[in-house]
Amino acid sequence: MNIQRLFQKTLFGIFLLFGVIAVSTSWVCIATVDSQLSEEYVSNSKGIAKTIADASVDIILNRDLSALQSLIDQFLEIQGINYIYIVNENGEFLAHTFVPGIPEEILSSDPSITDGIERSFSGxxxxxxxxxxxxxxxxxxxxxxxDKGLISLKIQRAVGRQMYLISSIFVVGIFAAIWLVNLAAKPVSALLGYAVELAKAGDGEQSASNPLLERDDEAGQLARLFLYFAKIVDPDRVEPQAVK
Amino acid sequence: MPALTRRNLLKTGIVGSLMLPFTTRFAFSQDSLVSQGVSDSQIVLGTSAAFSGPSRGLGIELYRGAQAYFAHINSQGGVRGREVALKLYDDGYQPVPSVQNTMKLLLEDQVFALFGYVGTPTVTRVLPILKKFQQEDILLFFPFTGAQPQREPPYGEFAFNLRASYREETQGLVENFLSIGRTRIAVFYQADAYGRSGWAGVRKALSAHGENIVGEATYKRGARFSSSMRDQVEILKKTNPQAVICIGAYGACAAFLRDAVDGGLEIPIANLSFVGSENLLQLITEGTDASDRYARHLVNSQVVPSYEDESIPVVKEYSELMRRYDPTVPGDLYQADYQPFEKSFVSLEGFVNAKLLVEILNRLGDMPSRQRLEEAVFSIQDFDLGIGELISFSPERRQGMRGLYYTVVDEGRFIPLYDWGARFS
Structure with missing residues (x-):
């Protein structure tokens, strides 16, 4: 594959552009999905917490705590919920789902705080x-x-799908760019060859029949200009009609 | 009243509306009987229990004990000419299958009553179904759990219990530990309704004496003996307990006992009756030379007396019928690799459950119906089951027995514990 040095920069530019697109869209995707999922998580969790809180009143006041545990165990089956705990007004744990025990971070925190907070347990x-x-x-x-891990997993999936799409477009784009560059490079190569031929011939006599002169595009015009300048060097051989 | 299937609703609705003015009460009763799990030859009871998984020993042994008595009764012509049959389903000690099995038993199999369920997390999820179908008068008899939900409102009216509750078991353990000066009590429990029920019992009992649980650690339901409980042991060791009460099943509790003793936590480790004492003992003694090193720390509460004590009439009868029938779990529920125990506390409890249920069925007379079932249970007053405790039921008393027995291991078998001080001081 003969890609002109001039067009190698174009290809590099395409690589760079795709890189920028991939990084920027991934960043936007991560930020958007993270923000939306986190908001959705907090919103859903608040709804679930309120549901449990409402259902807990009767159990805490009138029934055995096993019923409370049974209640939270059912909610633990919802994807994304990693743990649930219920404390009484004195901060005593009435029911929880921690194994092998309640993490120190939670034991030492203020249970009256019910706003969304981020937690990270050791390990x-x-x-x-x-x-x-x-x-x-x-x-x-x-x-x-x-579990924020689920958000990360969803982000990874979304970004992965996006990267897959961008990569596919990138590969197709590269092949298309190479083909187009080659298409553009051919007349340039021919023009270069023709210029060399004109220079070597010394006169434009033989070179006046080159098929490049028949082309309608910029390469053809340049070829005819080269021939014209070659004739200027030898005015008797000028054929003005050759310049369209 | 027939079960709530579409077919029965249609049948009852159409036939009922056309024929009601002409039909007799007797004719309607006959039709209802068939759909209530009673035929001329059978009374069908429904069971969902753990016949597979890490707690299968509980379901299998409970069934074996009950079936020994049912087989005996059936060999003598059944209950007033009707054989007592059990429709069994395996739930693996998991709540969701338990709920599905119960729906099948009620809607498809249309059993007469539910009997011999195993476990708190399973039973607590089934209770709302019984309330939902309360117009069907379906009752749950003698589940193998001491939890409170089937003993108190809003679901208490749909179940009858025979065994003592976990609250009573934990109270007994706590008071005995306190009596020998072991006031720092920690709890190791299954992270579910069963564990919480026991935890709440310990908390309540300690609170009555001005004490608190000094430490707690949990494990996930389904843990096996091969599981490591070292993390749990480390958590409890930090709290410096003088005794640990375990609320779990045999696999996890045996693993905890092993890791506790290996980890230097050499203090009394108690278990509730649900643990499956023989299964636990088998795990800690098999394949080890140091079995006594583990077993000497063990103390288990039981809700039935020792199966070795044949001076107790029901124990003698149990021993004889277990030897005679040696029941195995039928069909596809059979676990070829499970070696049942000749006798066990769990199968004795199953036997006692079956014996009392047969008495109740007998009191229903020749035309058993669910509607009169509760009345028949309440007719049990100061009934001598041969266990050394008279049994009574009433609308306010839906638990038959209160008896508790404490056992320790001596020379590879469980023996009664009478002197806590001598054993653990």
């Missing part, structure tokens, strides 16, 4: 935790930890 992934007060907080609060 574990990051979580978004939201809470909901039970009976306006006088009976405790429910806390739900959503």
């Amino acid at each position: 574990a992934e990051n979580y978004i935790e939201v809470g909901s007060p039970i009976l306006a907080g006088v009976a405790g609060s429910v806390h739900i930890g959503m």
Whole structure:
């Protein structure tokens, strides 16, 4: 494949452009998906926390805590929910889903905080935790930890799909660019060859029959100009009609 | 009233509306009987229990004990001429299959009553179904769980319990530990409704004495003996406990006992009756020379007396019928690699459950119906089952027995524990 040095820069430019497109769209994708999923996570978690909080009132006041545990175990089956815990008004854990035990980070935190917070347990992934007060907080609060790993996984999937699409377009684009560059390079090469031929011949007599002179494009015009200048060097041989 | 299937609704609706003015009460009763799991030859009971998975020993042993008694009754002509049959489903001790099995038992199999369910996480999820179908008068008899949800509102009216509750078991353990000066009590429990029920029992019992649980660690339901419980042991060791109460099944509790003793936590480690004592003992003694090193820390509460004590009439009967029938789990539920125990606390409980249920069915007379089932249960007053405790039921009392028995391991078998101080001080 004979790609002119002039066009190698064009190809490099195309590579660069695709790189910029890939990086920028991925960044926008990550930011958008992360932001939207996080918002959705927080919103859903708050809804679930409130549902549990509402359902917990009767259980906490009237029933055995196994019913409370059974309730949160059912919610734990929802994808993305990593842990749930319920504390009473004194901060005592009434039910939770932690194995092998309640993490220190949670034991030492203030259970009255129910706004969305990010948590990272030692050796574990990051979580978004939201809470909901039970009976306006006088009976405790429910806390739900959503696994941010799932958001990362979804981002990876979205970016992966996007990169797959961009890469496919890139590969097709490269082949198309090479083909087009070669298409453009051919007349330039021919023109170069013709110029060399004119220079070597000394007169334009033999070179006046080159097929390049019949072309309608810029290469043809340049060829005819070269021939014209060659004739100027030898005015008797000028054939003005050759210049269209 | 027939079960709520589309066919039955149509049948009942169409036939009922056309024939009601002409039909007799007796004719309607006969039709209802068939759809209530009762035929001329059978009374069909429905069971969903763990026949597979890490807790299969509980379902299998409970079934074996119950079936030994049913086989005996059936060999004598059944209950008033009707054979007692069990429709069995495996739930692997998982809540969702348990709910699905229950729906099948109610809607497709149309069993007379539910009997011999295993586990708290399963039963607590089934109870709302019973409330949903309360117009069907379906009742759950003697589940193998001591949890509170089937003992109190809003679901207590749909179940009858025979065994003591976890609350009573944990209270007994706590009080005995406190009596020998072991006040720092930690809890190792299954992270589900069962574990929470036991945890709540320990908390309540300690609270009554001004104490708190000093530490807690959990494990996931389904853990096996091969699982490591070292993390849990480390968590509890930091709290410096003087005793640990385990609320779990045999695989995980045996693993915890092993890792606790290996990790230097050499203190009394107690288990509730649900653990499956023989299965646990088998795990910690098989393939090790140091079995006593683990077993000497063990103390298990039981809700039935020792199966070795044949001075107790029901135990003698149980021993004889287990030897005679040696039941195996039927058909595709059979687990070829599970070696059942000749006798066990769990199968004895199954036997006692079956014996009392047969008495209740017998009291229903020749035309058993679900509508009169509760009445028949309430007719049980100071009934002597031969276990050393008189049994009574009433609308306010839906648990038959209160008896608790504590056992320790001596020379590879469980023996009664009477002197806690001598054993653990």
